[in-house]
Amino acid sequence: IIRKKTFAEVQTERLEQAERTILIKCPSKLNENKLLQYLSSHGNIQSHFLFENHGIHALIEFSEKNSIASLQDAIGIPSAVERHVVPFKSRLFTFMLKNPVSQAAEGTPVHLSPQSHIPVKDLIQKLCHADSISSQMYILLNEYQLTEENIRLRFLACSLVRDFARAYFPDSVVRPFGSSVNTFGKLGCDVDMFLDFHDTQKSATKMKKGPFEMEYQMKRLPSERLANQKILSVIGDCLDNFGPGCVSVQKILNARCPLVKFSHQPTGFQCDLSVSNSIAIKSSELLYIYGSLDSRVRALVFSVRCWARIHGLTNSAPGAWITNFSLTMMVMFFLQKRSPPIIPTLDQLKVLADDKDMHVIGGYDCSFVSDLSKIKPTENTETLDVLLGEFFEYFGNFDFRKNSINLRKGKEVNKPESSPLYIWNPFEQDLNISKNVNQPQLEKFVAMARETAWILQKEDKTQRMINKEPWGLAVLLIPFGKSNHSKMKNKVKGIGSETIRSLLESLKLNSASSLQKAVEK
Ligand code: CTP
Numbered sequence: 001i002i003r004k005k006t007f008a009e010v011q012t013e014r015l016e017q018a019e020r021t022i023l024i025k026c027p028s029k030l031n032e033n034k035l036l037q038y039l040s041s042h043g044n045i046q047s048h049f050l051f052e053n054h055g056i057h058a059l060i061e062f063s064e065k066n067s068i069a070s071l072q073d074a075i076g077i078p079s080a081v082e083r084h085v086v087p088f089k090s091r092l093f094t095f096m097l098k099n100p101v102s103q104a105a106e107g108t109p110v111h112l113s114p115q116s117h118i119p120v121k122d123l124i125q126k127l128c129h130a131d132s133i134s135s136q137m138y139i140l141l142n143e144y145q146l147t148e149e150n151i152r153l154r155f156l157a158c159s160l161v162r163d164f165a166r167a168y169f170p171d172s173v174v175r176p177f178g179s180s181v182n183t184f185g186k187l188g189c190d191v192d193m194f195l196d197f198h199d200t201q202k203s204a205t206k207m208k209k210g211p212f213e214m215e216y217q218m219k220r221l222p223s224e225r226l227a228n229q230k231i232l233s234v235i236g237d238c239l240d241n242f243g244p245g246c247v248s249v250q251k252i253l254n255a256r257c258p259l260v261k262f263s264h265q266p267t268g269f270q271c272d273l274s275v276s277n278s279i280a281i282k283s284s285e286l287l288y289i290y291g292s293l294d295s296r297v298r299a300l301v302f303s304v305r306c307w308a309r310i311h312g313l314t315n316s317a318p319g320a321w322i323t324n325f326s327l328t329m330m331v332m333f334f335l336q337k338r339s340p341p342i343i344p345t346l347d348q349l350k351v352l353a354d355d356k357d358m359h360v361i362g363g364y365d366c367s368f369v370s371d372l373s374k375i376k377p378t379e380n381t382e383t384l385d386v387l388l389g390e391f392f393e394y395f396g397n398f399d400f401r402k403n404s405i406n407l408r409k410g411k412e413v414n415k416p417e418s419s420p421l422y423i424w425n426p427f428e429q430d431l432n433i434s435k436n437v438n439q440p441q442l443e444k445f446v447a448m449a450r451e452t453a454w455i456l457q458k459e460d461k462t463q464r465m466i467n468k469e470p471w472g473l474a475v476l477l478i479p480f481g482k483s484n485h486s487k488m489k490n491k492v493k494g495i496g497s498e499t500i501r502s503l504l505e506s507l508k509l510n511s512a513s514s515l516q517k518a519v520e521k
């Protein structure tokens with residue numbers, strides 16, 4: 001058996017691959033082979049794909065990095081007739097036909113790799129053809145998860161930003177973190193990236209041999225935060241002024257974690273750039289491990305997040321809503337609480353850590369095992385059909401007033417303070433990752449979870465399939481007011497059994513009053 005790669009190995013490989021990669025805007029009528037032929041005079045092309053993003057683009061991976069230098073040497077600079085050009089030579093190019101009319105005729109149909117997911121209404125259609133909720137959840141996962149091509153494009157975006165950072169800090173690296181790399185990314189999600197000077201810090205010990213020592217003279221500032229703000233400010237200006245296709249550059253330097261937001265048009269990504277966020281990369285790695293351990297983990301997360309988005313529990317705008325990151329952590333906690341557990345607690349992962357896995361960052365213990373093969377597979381065999389219902393049941397009845405969610409221990413812990421929803425940051429133990437969530441948003445989540453659990457329990461799947469109505473997961477992805485769920489209640493009425501109807505109603509009433517109790521402060 002081939003050993004599964006560690007998170008760090010995958011990251012290093014993909015960053016190196018991105019450095020050998022270029023992006024070319026192409027004419028709409030294109031002969032793919034001729035493009036490849038044209039480029040291959042500069043070196044062997046390892047892989048490529050085409051995609052649509054305000055016109056056709058080609059991502060080209062060369063086998064050797066120096067092929068790019070050879071190409072850059074050979075190609076022209078746009079004429080400065082109308083507007084002056086900034087002479088920064090990036091790895092973004094435009095491919096043109098010298099004789100568009102006759103050359104366009106040579107164009108052949110090209111395969112375009114999709115970079116966005118299908119609309120929800122098409123997804124719901126697809127789900128109705130599945131044979132179980134479990135297979136519906138895997139269909140959703142397959143439609144929404146990042147593709148190989150999209151991941152490459154994300155690493156390329158980071159690598160292009162690195163080209164700017166390097167102008168000042170030759171050893172710096174720009175690494176993606178968050179949902180681009182934690183296995184829970186959905187097509188269309190933003191690219192979180194950070195500037196890493198780690199190598200610079202390592203070399204601090206180099207000159208310690210012998211009776212002498214030498215070190216760099218470096219500018220000193222009163223705090224790391226101030227240094228980060230200055231660095232981000234300059235790189236932000238660079239992107240804004242010289243970055244081809246970098247638009248809407250926004251410096252948000254006063255945030256808890258200072259960042260620069262921008263839209264990268266050539267790749268089509270919304271990007272958030274911050275500085276050496278080593279703890280955030282550790283939490284990305286932790287989620288990567290959880291997502292890789294068992295196929296049910298990602299399937300459940302994607303379904304829950306899609307459900308939350310459709311019912312307005314999450315929102316792409318910042319605010320008091322639950323974030324995807326918090327929801328993902330809640331699913332992880334739920335999976336730790338199954339019996340037997342589906343994923344281990346962070347403390348258990350720490351026990352499995354070896355010497356090279358030991359990391360203390362900013363005084364916080366971030367040690368846990370990196371080798372996936374050291375983690376024993378779960379003995380839990382529950383189906384996703386069961387897990388989905390149980391997830392809503394569990395959080396519909398969770399005592400949020402009293403308890404917090406702690407992934408390190410895999411146990412509910414008394415809340416250390418009165419935030420409505422308290423999820424411990426697994427590493428920075430004094431931070432609540434869902435501090436932004438207010439009481440009304442939490443109540444909405446709990447109410448929706450209860451209603452959903454109730455729908456899943458009461459639904460007659462076979463009948464709905466016969467009636468060609470949406471069923472299972474599909475029902476949960478239609479806003480409840482508009483769904484056939486109200487029809488379903490009418491059907492119950494239609495059976496004529498007043499007893500069953502009132503029983504169901506009272507169940508709902510009961511849950512409504514205990515809901516009130518559960519979320520009251
Ligand atoms: N993060 C954190 N604490 C928070 C918010 C974010 O530690 N309160 C870190 C997490 O590592 C997270 C990353 O910052 O993965 C990026 O945050 P964000 O973009 O909000 O979340 P993603 O996981 O990337 O999810 P999404 O797809 O919604 O962007």
Ligand code: MG
Pocket residue numbers: 178179180189190191192
């Ligand atoms: Mg993100």
